[in-house]
Every structure is written in C-alpha cells, then in structure tokens.
C-alpha cells in the first residue's frame with residue numbers, strides 16, 4: 554500500500570460514520586468504511602471548497618458538518634469571513650515537526666508574532682513550540698517598539714510571524730541605544746504575504762537571519778515550510794496534496810493547479826479540501842537533503858487561466874508590469890483559428906507629459922515584449938499602449954468561452 558493509500562484508509566477508517574460531510578461525499582463516490590478511497594479512486598470524491606464553509610456553517614451544526622458530531626474542541630477560533638474553526642491537535646504536532654526540520658531547537662527562545670485572539674495562528678505556534686521544547690516569547694503582531702525591547706531583554710534567538718513584522722522589529726532594534734545587547738536572532742519562520750520574498754532576502758543579507766516561508770490554512774494549520782535550499786516549501790509527509798484544473802476539477806496533467814489537501818485530525822479530518830490556492834508541486838530530492846515534495850504557491854484561483862498549455866496567473870502579470878516599468882496592463886484571451894490568441898495592452902508609468910508617455914511606450918515595445926516572455930512564458934500576438942487603462946489595473950480577461958458560445962472560434 555502506498556503512503557497516500559495508507560493515509561486515506563486510516564482517515565476514513567477513523568472518521569466514517571462520525572462526520573456528516575465526509576460520509577456524504579464518500580457516498581457520492583460509492584466509497585466508505587468498507588471501501589476506502591485510494592489515490593486512484595480519490596478523484597471521484599467531490600472536493601469540499603474552503604469557500605463553501607461559511608454557507609455550510611450557517612445551515613449545519615458541527616462546523617458545517619466537517620467536524621465529528623458532538624466534538625468538544627479545546628478552543629474555537631473566529632476567522633476572516635465569519636468562520637468558526639476548532640483548534641486542531643494534529644496541526645500542533647505537524648507544525649512542531651516542520652519547525653524541527655527547519656532548524657528550530659529545544660534551546661531556542663522564540664518570539665511568537667502571531668495574534669493569540671480570534672484566529673488560530675498564535676496558539677497553534679505557541680503549542681507547537683512547547684511541543685518542541687522551545688521557550689515562547691508571546692509578542693503578538695503589534696506594539697513593535699515594546700516588542701523590540703522585549704526581544705533584546707529576553708535574548709530571542711528565533712521568530713515566527715510575518716516577514717514585514719520582523720523587518721519592523723529589526724528596525725526598532727536598530728533604534729535602541731548602542732549599549733543595549735542585541736538579541737542573537739538567527740532563524741525565522743516568516744511567510745506568506747505580498748513582497749515576502751524581497752523582505753526575507755533583505756533580512757538575510759542585512760541581519761543574517763535565515764528566513765523561511767511557509768504555507769497553511771486556518772483549517773489544516775501549517776502544512777509546508779521552506780528550507781535552506783530555497784527550492785519551494787517542503788510538504789509535511791502526513792499531508793496529501795493533489796492538483797486539479799481550476800476550470801474542470803479534473804486532476805492536472807501538469808504539476809500545477811488548484812491545491813487540494815487531505816489530512817487526518819481528531820477535530821477536523823479533511824478529505825480533498827479545496828484551498829482556492831494555485832500551486833506547483835515539485836517531486837524529487839532537494840539539495841537540502843530532504844525528499845518530501847515541495848510546494849510553490851502561485852496565487853489564488855480565479856485570477857488565472859491556462860493559455861497554450863501554460864498556466865498564466867495575475868501575479869505573473871504584476872511581476873511583468875513591475876519589471877517593465879508599467880503603471881497598468883491587461884491581457885485579453887480569445888480563440889482565433891483554433892488557437893489561443895493573446896492581446897497585451899499596457900500603460901507606461903506617467904512621464905513628463907502624455908506625448909512623452911506615448912513616445913516612451915513605443916521605444917520600449919521590444920523591451921516590454923521581452924519582459925512579458927520572461928515573466929509569463931508566453932508570446933503576445935498583439936501588443937500596444939492603451940492610455941484608457943486605469944492606474945494600477947492588472948487584468949486577465951478570459952473571453953474564450955464567450956467566443957465559443959457565439960460561434961467565433
């Protein structure tokens with residue numbers, strides 16, 4: 554039995570008959586306790602989307618039918634979107650193991666920059682650090698000046714939270730009087746936010762802090778953490794990841810697509826939990842020495858389209874616009890003569906006057922085309938400046954279905 558099949562069999566054996574949503578979706582696939590899913594048959598089970606949870610929780614008890622009946626969780630959280638979530642013990646264990654693999658040790662004094670109230674992050678990190686034998690400095694996400702004072706006084710050696718918060722803390726430490734001893738900060742788990750990569754690099758070069766990204770959701774906890782090789786986020790071995798085509802829900806032929814996660818837990822066993830995140834999964838040994846698959850999060854589903862077999866995401870357009878010095882860009886996809894047609898429109902950053910702007914855009918057309926190929930791995934069929942685009946507009950308009958309906962393909 555493969556690791557994936559063993560994980561699925563155990564999850565269903567432990568929870569079939571106790572979790573309403575799980576039972577209903579297994580039944581829809583003709584599966585259940587006597588016939589648990591395997592990696593091969595799992596695709597028949599309808600996914601449960603994170604975006605369904607708010608509606609389910611309004612109409613069904615037991616956290617929308619996802620938790621075992623009559624569960625008594627040790628804590629309940631209140632997450633964005635008005636969701637209640639039970640504390641998940643297995644998530645504490647998984648995070649403790651991921652922190653250990655990332656280099657956190659029992660001797661560390663770790664500043665916990667996540668909030669302890671409402672959302673699960675603060676308590677999850679706190680308990681995982683205790684499990685590891687580390688000492689927690691509960692700083693939370695605010696009061697940066699006091700927190701920097703605390704880090705210096707308590708000699709913090711590591712940090713968990715967001716990269717931008719750690720950056721603010723380091724600047725506040727720089728402002729302390731020179732006679733104050735600096736904390737020996739060497740390691741941070743600091744994800745996942747826009748511009749995170751740039752901030753993590755800066756924290757590494759400027760302060761010598763090895764800064765690792767991570768991925769997780771409120772329902773499943775942290776499931777993947779980066780490594781020294783900076784080659785994606787290593788997935789926890791007890792979490793099963795699948796990638797599906799966002800448009801059809803079928804398994805992706807390419808190693809990228811919407812991320813579905815399955816993992817066991819007493820409080821919230823998840824089977825094919827559709828995260829709404831678009832990811833790439835890389836198999837094979839990593840130069841850090843580990844063999845677990847590595848996850849790269851590309852963005853949110855709904856901001857992407859598959860074009861000529863390649864996934865194009867709005868985050869790539871944003872990176873392209875930044876690199877090409879554009880204020881705005883819009884990609885429109887249509888079908889022409891049986892192939893995907895890409896139209897790229899853009900607006901250059903404001904120059905001295907409108908005429909200078911047009912001249913600029915013309916002169917830079919080749920550089921813009923090159924930047925588009927570099928960042929989007931695609932060649933536009935048509936490109937040109939468009940002064941009517943709104944400032945900072947980054948749009949991916951997929952008109953291929955409309956064209957097909959009108960018989961224009």
Ligand SMILES: [Zn+2]
Nearest residue numbers: 780782839841
């Ligand atoms: Zn690695």
